[in-house]
Structure formats: structure tokens, C-alpha cells
């Protein structure tokens with residue numbers, strides 16, 4: 001006998017009828033910690049925050065033109081500023097009332113998003129991707145704050161590193177849970193803070209889950225050869241929507257393809 005469904009319940013792969021966004025839990029952030037960790041878009045005192053406003057507008061334009069929403073953020077090697085870019089861009093986006101953004105910590109071998117925001121979490125992204133816990137267990141909004149971080153941003157936080165990130169990304173189940181998250185929460189933009197592209201094959205394994213890529217080059221770190229190899233690995237069918245030159249002299253958008 002078929003049983004009746006209560007709101008919010010999932011039946012197999014059917015999307016839930018209710019919009020779960022409003023029910024997501026929230027966390028509070030400390031402005032001092034954010035400032036210390038270079039979340040420059042929060043207080044807006046660092047002039048570089050303007051670069052993220054420009055990046056935000058250009059990205060939204062490109063996504064709207066192409067009908068995309070899933071953006072991977074990567075760099076050739078670690079330490080170039082992927083997480084820095086991801087957080088600052090996400091906060092800039094959160095100030096648009098009519099745009100829902102989800103930022104996912106997908107650098108599974110080196111989770112750092114929660115730490116950047118000074119947050120302690122006890123949920124694991126790997127468990128979400130393995131379908132063991134629902135999206136709402138790892139997603140958190142930022143509660144009322146003086147920094148104008150909007151309620152239109154949800155952060156997918158992770159506290160435990162995964163040794164088998166590439167294998168996990170390749171599972172059909174991973175595609176399924178990410179698709180379900182999109183259906184249930186209806187984000188306009190999903191930013192995936194990815195691992196470095198040249199370190200392992202994690203970014204190659206993640207390709208099916210993104211529409212396009214933002215590339216972060218680390219000033220004084222990244223060589224032209226590494227950038228070329230990164231673009232080659234990402235592949236032509238996942239276009240690079242923008243290149244951010246970070247740490248050179250603040251932050252600048254070096255190239256914008258769309």
C-alpha cells in the first residue's frame with residue numbers, strides 16, 4: 001500500500017515538493033575572524049572587494065546567457081586563493097536579493113571553508129555525497145549579521161578529509177545527490193570550491209558536476225605552463241568563464257571569456 005508523504009519527505013528520486021531553503025539552519029560569524037581571514041567582501045573596507053562585485057556581475061551575466069548555474073573554482077596548485085575567491089564571491093552574490101547561491105566545500109582532501117569562516121562543524125561532505133545524510137545537514141545560512149551577508153547564501157561545510165575524493169566524485173550516486181540538492185533548493189548559482197587541478201585527478205572526476213570553471217592564478221606562484229595544463233585537463237566542454245589573478249597586487253580579473 002502506498003503511504004502518504006509528509007512535506008519534506010523524499011520518495012526515491014522524486015524531488016521534494018516543498019522548497020527547503022527557508023528551513024535551512026544558520027550559523028553566526030564573527031566579523032573579527034572574517035577580517036583576519038581575508039573575507040574582504042564582508043566589511044568592504046579593503047578596496048579589493050570591488051573586484052568581487054565586478055566578478056559577481058560578469059559571472060551572473062555569463063550564467064544567464066548560457067543557462068548555466070554550476071561553477072567550479074580551481075587553480076593549478078594549492079595556495080593560489082581558490083577558497084579566498086570562492087568565499088568573497090559568494091558573499092558578494094549573497095547581497096543580491098533575487099539570487100540564491102550555494103557554496104560547496106568540494107576540496108575534499110583539504111576542507112577549509114568552515115575554518116576560514118571561524119566555524120566548527122561536525123558533518124561530512126563525503127557522507128552527503130554517499131547519500132547518508134541530506135543536503136540540509138551540511139548546508140548552513142549565515143544568521144542575522146551586521147555585514148549584510150544575505151540570507152540567500154547557503155554554505156556546504158565539511159569537517160572531515162576524504163582520501164578517495166576522485167572515486168567519490170565519479171560515483172553515479174554523487175551526480176544524483178547533487179541533482180536532488182538543486183531540485184530541492186533551487187539555487188541560481190552553485191559555487192564548488194574545488195581541489196587544485198594539477199595535484200590529483202579530483203577535478204577531472206568532478207567535471208560532470210559543473211557547467212563552467214573560474215580559474216584562479218596565484219601571483220608569484222602560478223606559471224603560464226601550469227595554466228595551460230590546467231585548461232587542457234578541464235577540457236573544452238567545460239569553458240573557463242573567467243581567470244582571476246590573485247595575490248599579484250590585490251585581486252584582478254585577468255580575462256573574461258563571456
Ligand SMILES: Nc1ncnc2c1ncn2[C@@H]1O[C@H](COP(=O)(O)OP(=O)(O)O)[C@@H](O)[C@H]1O
Nearest residue numbers: 037038078079080081082083084085246247250
Ligand atoms: N589576495 C590575497 N592576499 C593575501 N593573502 C591571500 C590572498 N588570497 C589568499 N590569500 C591567503 O593565501 C592562503 C591560501 O589561500 P586559499 O584561498 O586557502 O588557497 P587555495 O584554496 O587555493 O588553496 C590563505 O592563507 C589565504 O588567506
Ligand SMILES: [Mg+2]
Nearest residue numbers: 082083107112
Ligand atoms: Mg582551498
